[in-house]
Amino acid sequence: MTRVGGRGRAQGTLAGVAGLAALAALVTSTSSAAAWCRSTTTQDFTPTGAQPCDDVGKPLQWASRCVSYDVQRDASFQVDLATTRAVMQASFDAWASADCPADPVACGPGGGRGHPTIQAVDLGPVSCACAEYNPSGGNANLVIFRDAGWFDCNGTPKTEADINLALTTVTYNTVTGEIYDADIEINSNPEVAELTTTSPPTRVVDDLQSILTHEAGHFLGLAHTQLLNGDATMFPAYKQGKITLRDLDRDDVCGVCAAYPPERVADCAPAPRRGLEDVCGGGVAAVIPPAPAQGCQCALLGTRGASARDAGLGGALGALVLAVVVRRRGRKRG
Numbered sequence: 482m483t484r485v486g487g488r489g490r491a492q493g494t495l496a497g498v499a500g501l502a503a504l505a506a507l508v509t510s511t512s513s514a515a516a517w518c519r520s521t522t523t524q525d526f527t528p529t530g531a532q533p534c535d536d537v538g539k540p541l542q543w544a545s546r547c548v549s550y551d552v553q554r555d556a557s558f559q560v561d562l563a564t565t566r567a568v569m570q571a572s573f574d575a576w577a578s579a580d581c582p583a584d585p586v587a588c589g590p591g592g593g594r595g596h597p598t599i600q601a602v603d604l605g606p607v608s609c610a611c612a613e614y615n616p617s618g619g620n621a622n623l624v625i626f627r628d629a630g631w632f633d634c635n636g637t638p639k640t641e642a643d644i645n646l647a648l649t650t651v652t653y654n655t656v657t658g659e660i661y662d663a664d665i666e667i668n669s670n671p672e673v674a675e676l677t678t679t680s681p682p683t684r685v686v687d688d689l690q691s692i693l694t695h696e697a698g699h700f701l702g703l704a705h706t707q708l709l710n711g712d713a714t715m716f717p718a719y720k721q722g723k724i725t726l727r728d729l730d731r732d733d734v735c736g737v738c739a740a741y742p743p744e745r746v747a748d749c750a751p752a753p754r755r756g757l758e759d760v761c762g763g764g765v766a767a768v769i770p771p772a773p774a775q776g777c778q779c780a781l782l783g784t785r786g787a788s789a790r791d792a793g794l795g796g797a798l799g800a801l802v803l804a805v806v807v808r809r810r811g812r813k814r815g
């Protein structure tokens with residue numbers, strides 16, 4: 482008998498601060514090559530130098546080998562819909578194309594074991610602009626811009642620092658850790674971010690692909706890496722002008738391969754829980770468009786489950802690498 486847990490919600494944010502020294506206490510002196518951490522069902526976990534990753538809760542993970550996402554159709558005045566869709570897919574593809582090593586925990590050199598058993602499928606734009614999970618209706622894993630400021634869809638100011646560049650909300654089963662829904666919000670307020678998308682990068686300010694590759698890591702259930710690993714995509718800070726987050730660091734590769742081993746047996750079921758919904762609030766599930774044939778033999782998978790929220794990428798207003806405040810809050814519902 483499978484128990485279905487309540488829905489949990491956790492937030493992690495990155496905040497840009499100049500006080501990097503304050504983070505020094507969080508940097509461990511471990512000699513382990515692996516520094517990646519996974520998001521777990523433990524709510525309110527705060528990394529410390531002694532315990533950089535939670536090892537108590539169940540790691541978060543999508544059950545299917547295919548997950549879907551949908552860009553909110555208004556996109557942003559800074560980046561149009563078509564460009565956003567292309568950049569988002571490239572960001573997910575960076576994770577899906579990782580070359581897995583034999584032992585992602587030791588995270589030694591080499592690869593050749595295959596790719597992670599996870600890939601993202603774009604089901605097309607939707608209207609809903611709210612990061613939400615509907616427990617009794619259709620859903621969508623959204624990519625939403627916030628042009629007018631760091632507010633929720635109803636105009637409520639977000640409680641995270643308004644210099645955050647992005648936030649990913651993950652809804653999961655609090656017992657099993659199975660992810661049910663994930664929504665990415667990008668702070669496109671021009672006072673916070675000047676989003677650039679050039680490829681090859683001729684002029685880079687706040688590189689959207691770097692930001693979205695980081696958020697895609699959260700979407701897939703990864704937490705921020707340990708602070709000793711400043712080159713990783715999952716490092717919790719972004720410095721303006723950088724594009725290096727577009728490409729996974731060795732540590733990121735090990736993290737996603739540990740979460741989705743190449744040998745994992747899983748169906749390809751990209752549809753959101755209870756079907757794709759175009760508008761907010763669940764409603765009547767829309768017809769699910771067929772998933773692309775490339776790479777997966779798709780079948781709809783019925784699942785049951787619960788909710789959580791994780792991780793944002795801190796904005797870069799200053800010249801320094803942004804420091805990070807990793808914070809998660811949660812609440813359980815029956």
Ligand SMILES: [Zn+2]
Nearest residue numbers: 717792793794
């Ligand atoms: Zn983050």
